[in-house]
Amino acid sequence: MKAYDSYEEAENNARCLKQDRGWSLLQEEVFQASIEQKEDGRWGSKFGVAARDSIFADVMDVAGLTEAVEIPTLFIQPEEGLNRTEWQLKPYRTYLKQLQIVRVPGNHWAFLVQPQAFNITVEQFLRDRLF
Secondary structure: OOOEOOHHHHHHHHHHOHHHOOOOHHHHHHHHHHEEEOOOOOEEEOOOHHHHHHHHHHHHHOOOOOOOEEEEEEEEEEOOOOOOOHHHHHHHHHHEEEEEEEEEOOOOOHHHHOHHHHHHHHHHHHHHHHO
């Protein structure tokens, strides 16, 4: 996130991002906790740019899964946003041998935008395995 002249400008920009569609009160609270006023008076992310950028480089260079995982695994997939294409799901389908994919309303941040549907999905997955 670049620096903004005011908090309002930063929030307005965030509300327009694809991954932030469906802005909720919880999402606003998370945004407020992740932004700070910088020494020059502008507003920006609390996360260091180098740390933020290098995690994306690492994810693209190193496979996250390389061996079969035999435990039940839930992938909660948003109806909109990111993590919905076959190339993104291929490693999960390949290595997670007991994978269950469940689509929920919302976007990339489904747990913020539609927390009730997200939580019900997690609860049902756990109940199915505990009883």
